[in-house]
Amino acid sequence: MTDIEKLESELKDLPEDSIVLIETSADNVFQVTLAAVKILTDRNDSGMVISASRPYANLLTNYKRNNIDTKKVFIMDLISKNHNADIVAENVMFVKNASSLTDISLSINDYLKKMEGKRFLFIDSINTMLIHNESIVFARFLHSILTRMRINGVGGLLISLTDKTNREVRAEIAQLCDKVIKIE
Amino acid sequence: MLKTDKYYGGSEAKNHLINDSFTNNICKNNRSGTFLLELPSDKYFVTSSASVKCLTEKGYKGVYVSFQRPFENIYNLFDKYEINNDNVVIIDCANSKEDFVNISSFDNDKLCKKIIDSLKGLKGEKKFVFIDSLTTIALYKKESEIKKLAKTLIELKNSKHFDNLLILFNVSEELSSKRFVKDISSYADAVINVLKPGVCT
Numbered sequence: 001m002t003d004i005e006k007l008e009s010e011l012k013d014l015p016e017d018s019i020v021l022i023e024t025s026a027d028n029v030f031q032v033t034l035a036a037v038k039i040l041t042d043r044n045d046s047g048m049v050i051s052a053s054r055p056y057a058n059l060l061t062n063y064k065r066n067n068i069d070t071k072k073v074f075i076m077d078l079i080s081k082n083h084n085a086d087i088v089a090e091n092v093m094f095v096k097n098a099s100s101l102t103d104i105s106l107s108i109n110d111y112l113k114k115m116e117g118k119r120f121l122f123i124d125s126i127n128t129m130l131i132h133n134e135s136i137v138f139a140r141f142l143h144s145i146l147t148r149m150r151i152n153g154v155g156g157l158l159i160s161l162t163d164k165t166n167r168e169v170r171a172e173i174a175q176l177c178d179k180v181i182k183i184e
Numbered sequence: 185m186l187k188t189d190k191y192y193g194g195s196e197a198k199n200h201l202i203n204d205s206f207t208n209n210i211c212k213n214n215r216s217g218t219f220l221l222e223l224p225s226d227k228y229f230v231t232s233s234a235s236v237k238c239l240t241e242k243g244y245k246g247v248y249v250s251f252q253r254p255f256e257n258i259y260n261l262f263d264k265y266e267i268n269n270d271n272v273v274i275i276d277c278a279n280s281k282e283d284f285v286n287i288s289s290f291d292n293d294k295l296c297k298k299i300i301d302s303l304k305g306l307k308g309e310k311k312f313v314f315i316d317s318l319t320t321i322a323l324y325k326k327e328s329e330i331k332k333l334a335k336t337l338i339e340l341k342n343s344k345h346f347d348n349l350l351i352l353f354n355v356s357e358e359l360s361s362k363r364f365v366k367d368i369s370s371y372a373d374a375v376i377n378v379l380k381p382g383v384c385t
Contacts, residue, residue, distance in 0.1 A: 143278075180226040
């Protein structure tokens, strides 16, 4: 079974509103990310990708290349605001940076209120977000976001690199999730 | 039910994950006591649910104080795990609109009063208070305040109102070495690792 098949198999039986932490290696992370977004878009009506790892344009190209329905995806780009002031598109918003947690939180709230049907949230990635935020502040932010997701019946995936997250922060985040999937 | 079984390991939420230390020290005896429960972070909620299931099946009724998840999520999952929600009062501190129990702003005394009132509302002799979890509270509160809350709750079991009261503090096993958790564990009668057989100190 390939890593991607393993991911599909692990996610297949989960309820749609489940919140899952996916841990994978740096070598695999982008392939796993693409596979996860493909699964989520196939299963849901729409979703938000919060990307601290890759810029909007790069994600869009790769999503198209991997037959991901980009009409279902709204991308919150946390890294390329300064370079993309001129981009106007319906499915993207640029946030100043990954440490703008209040802006990110408010935008997620807006999204959860506005969008209807089966929705997902995808956070890419825990490690990158932690570079820009104090661990306790980030854990508090995640706790708040996951609580709101549960209230709104929205499922989601969080991506993290195996063994690259501080043990305590990892435990704090893992215990808030419904399942942890390891793709080595 | 099948999907839930596959997902959370519904059979896990029945009792076989709960080890002898938990059942021998807590569930089987009609006793009062304070315990710190260590749970694996990767299977945290299914294990805490299994603990609640074990307690309710042994005739305990209690108050589940949730700082991690909102009420509906817990209620629905307990229902799926066949935990009788009539025997559990859930105090939602994760998303409460009432400031005095909301995790970001709760007042120790008012939360304790809410817990006491909820306990009094439950019929029966054997009762528990389940705090889930200490380290989640620590995201928002000073450790000194959490220790104060723990002490106030522990004093409850000496109250004339409650003969058989269990106070259960939950914590992820990976986080149990935190200083304030160690301090709280020193007030407890025992620290029980819910999954590892025989780990009870």
